[in-house]
Amino acid sequence: MYAAIRIPDLNLQACLRQRPDTVPDQPAAVLKEHTRHAVVHQANAAARRHGVIAGQTANQALARCADLTLFYLDPKADASASSVLFGAALSLSPSVEITSQDLLTVDLSGHPSAKRTAASRALIPLLASHGLEARIGLAPAPDWAHYAAYCAQPFLEITRDRTAFDALPIDAARPSDNMLRILASWGIRTIGAFAGLPRQGIGERLGQEGLALWDTLHSPRHRLLKQAPLPTVFEESLEFDTRLESLDALLFSIRRILDSLCLSLRSCGKSARAIRFDLTLEDHNHYRRSFRLPEATSDANRLFSLLSTHLEQVKTDCGITAVSIRASPTDAHARQLLLFQQSIADPWKLGQTLSELTGLVGFDNIGSPRLRDTYRPDAFQLVPLQTDLDPVETTPTDLPNPLPLRRMRPPIPIRVTLNGKIPVHIQSPEISGKIRDVRGPWLQSGDWWDSASWQRTEWDVSIEEHGLFRIFSTHQRWFLEGSYG
Amino acid sequence: MEMKLAIPEHILANEDRNTRFQEIRAWMLGRESQPAPAGEDAIASGCAPMDAQMGGGFARGAVTECVERQAGCGGQHIIHRTLHSVRLSRKPIVLIDACHHFDPASAAPPDLESLLWIRCPKALDAFKAADILLRDDTFPIIMMDLRDSPDRMWVSVRNEQWIRLQRTTAQHHCALVVWTSSARVPCARTRLALTRPFSPDLWDHHPASAPVDQQLRIEVLKRQIFAGENGDIPSVAFAS
Structure with a gap:
């Protein structure tokens, strides 16, 4: 048994599904190219009722229907709709042939006969939820399935x-x-009229092609499907005719993209472990962000809440002309905690909270600190907080420093009085006083092989009535780096 | 606001109003010396003198204010010990750092794995960040380091902001620890002060055996005696 899934007027439906303000039963048509004499390529039923048909010029079409909404062919929108269609077909069977852009053939061999009808029917509401009106035909041969879909x-x-x-x-x-x-x-003009002609006469007048068609119509003929490869890149983008200036319109488009991406991911048995988000602005600049997800998922709701929370904090200087989202796939259910690992209760809720905080303090100011592999002072980087907490092994080297530094950022310039080479007094707007005890000097340097070389001399000092501090000198200047404890 | 006070019946039965008030006050002061319950209701700081003063650790569902009037009195030491203690219990912790003082190099590298460090470009953002984090329920303890925050920030901090944080803390059963340079948090259940800077003797010890805890001087400035249901602020609080 084979199923054929067809999207009538796919180019037009692809354009309409991206418009948040589309009214049902609104006359609409899509033009073939971006020229003055562009002709109608496809028109929906409402437009056809007004006399708009393929081949008319835009002016002719508008003369017949003043309320007609016209679109130009949009390859990105078509690709997005095709991707949704392919994802839906994959949910029936892995053996899918892309017969044409608007028609897919699925081999249902092996499907229990009791379930294949219900499973095939279920695609209609699924595709409708993605803004696509589908026709599905089931038949014992691929070609018959196509006719059934028509x-x-x-x-x-x-x-x-x-x-x-x-x-x-x-x-x-x-x-x-x-x-x-x-x-x-x-x-x-019809298949029935052709099938009613005698086979011998067809052979004599139309040759092999005519005979093949006649035979196909009279008995189902099996053939091997040209199986389409599974997608390896999960990326979708949308370009807008007019710039977007409201968050609602942007979120509508993002939701459409995420629905489509997640359907493709699920169909291929994948989940997204990270997503890259790219907004193209009217001034041709880009707003790009990558999100490492707390847990791999193909749930559009979760991804949408993550992005929408982040976007609520984002302000751009000008309108948005395009949006693109790319998912980095991983095998679904690949995540497996170790026996003694434990995870944060709700990583997704945390992800949303972190997204909100990122909007508040900025990307560079939030994360879990990690030390860089260098002797340069105050060298660290911030990485996303890990949601899986490893079992703890306490070893003596694991203990925190009993006298941690409380660092001044940036270090405070100070004036230091020396006795010989040893500091004896410091003066600054914050702290001034006689140095009671001193440890040092500790000479430090690094990166001498490139332009970012550094060197400094550190001292630990105890200042009367103030406590313990670290000071350092570099390039003949003295700084207060922080206090101990 | 309904408050549930387990005041003994014989005190309430006293008919003379002034005597009754005096007895209630004496009863409350007697309770003051009893530490808050430990265990599930407290997060140990890992610093023995501090935990002893707090009755086991930072109370969950309440705001604890730690005042360090001058640098180097042990505030940073306690923060790092708390990071270590929380990691040992395999829980995450947040440090909201208003003035960017935290030094990752001073912490044990594994302790950093469970730490979420938030540096606030504006000190006032610390309040918003704390509010967002408290509602998340992921972190059992949130530390706000507001030491050295500029005076102009404190001018714009209203009591309502603290009360909002205190209520959220109570609702989400989280320990909120606020580090300040002077007493600032009106609704803190416990207010402690670190009063003496460390001496240079500590340099002469091996880091693993430095008697840092012995040099800590902790003073209890305030300990709220009771809390109403849902973290309601009691009408009576005592400061020593």
């Missing part, structure tokens, strides 16, 4: 009786242009 309203299953698609236009059988012209001259 006839379906919106679902049709054919077992042996081909009369169900007798009324289909002959174009649905996709004959060559030459044969189509000959058939038109005979007055043959």
Whole structure:
């Protein structure tokens, strides 16, 4: 058994699903190219009722329907819709053929007969939730399934009786242009009329092609599907005709993208472990952010709440003209805690909180600190807080420093009086006094091999009535680095 | 606001109002010396003298204010010991650092793994950050280091902000520890002060055996005697 999934007027539906303000039953058409004399490529049922048909110029179409909404072909929107269609088809079976941009064929061999009808039918509401109106046909042969998909309203299953698609236009059988012209001259316009012709006469007049089509219509013929490879890159983008200036409109588009991405991920048995987010601004600058997810997921709701929380804190200087989201896939359920590991109770809630905090204090000011592999003072980096807490092994080297430094950032310039080479008094707006005890000097230097070389002399000093401090000199200047304890 | 006070019946039965008030006050002062319950309701700082003063650790569901009037009295030592103690219990901890004083190099590297360090570009952002974190329920303890915050910040901090934090802390059963240079938190359940800077003798000891805890001088400035349901602020509090 085979299923064919067809999206009528895919180019038009792809454009309409990206518009948050689309009204149901609104006349709409898509034009073939960006020229003055562009002609209508596809029109929806509402537009056709007003007399708008493919091949008319934009002016002719508007003359017939003043309320007509016109779009230009948008390859990115088409790709997004095709991706959704492919993801939906993969949820039925891994054997999927991309027969044409708007038609996929799925091999349902091995599907329990009791469930395949229900599973196929379930794709219709699924695709509708992604803004696509689908037609699905089930038949014992791929070509019959295609015909069934053309006839379906919106679902049709054919077992042996081909009369169900007798009324289909002959174009649905996709004959060559030459044969189509000959058939038109005979007055043959439907599949039923063609199938009613005698086989021998077809062979004599139309040759092998005619015979093959006649045989296909009279008995289901199996063929191997050209199985489409699974996607390896999960990225979707949208370009807007007019710049977006409100968060609501942007979130609508992001939701559409995430729904589509997550459907593709789930269909391939993958989850996103990180997402990269790119907004193109009107001044051609970009706002880019990468999010490492607390846990790999293919749940669009969670990703959406993460992004929307972050975007609420973002302000851009100008409107947004495009948005792109890329997911880094990982195998679903790849995460497995070790026996003694424990995880934060709700990593997703934490992720949302961190996203909110990032908006408040900025990316550079939040994270878990890690020391850099250098002797340079105050060299650290901030990394995302890990949600899996490893078991603790207490060893003597593991203990915290009993006299930790409380660092001044930046170090405070001070004046130091020396006795010989030893500091005896310091003076600064914050702390001044006689040095009671001193340890040092400790000479430090590093990175001498490049332009960022540094060297300094450190002293630990005890200042009367003030406590313990670290001071250092570099390039003949003295600084207070911090206090101990 | 309904308060539930377990005041003994014989005190309440006293008909003379002034005597009754005196007896209630004496009863409360007697309770003051009893430390708060430890265990699930407290997060140990890992610093023995500090935990002893607090009755086991920083109380959950309450605000603890630690005042360090001058640098080097042990505040940073206690923060680092708390990081270590919390990591041993395999829980995450937050440090909201208003003036960017924390030094990661002074901490044991494994202790940093469970630390979320938030540096606030504006000191006032610390309040917003604490509010957001308290509602998350992930962190059992949140430390706000407001020492050395500029005076102009304190001018714009209103009591309502503290009360809001205190209520959120109580609702989410989290320990909020606020480090200040002078007493600033009106609704702190416990207020401690570190009063004496460390002496240079500590330099002469091996780091692992330095008697730092012995040099800590901790003074209890305030210990709230009771708290109402849902963390309501009691009408009576005593300061020594």
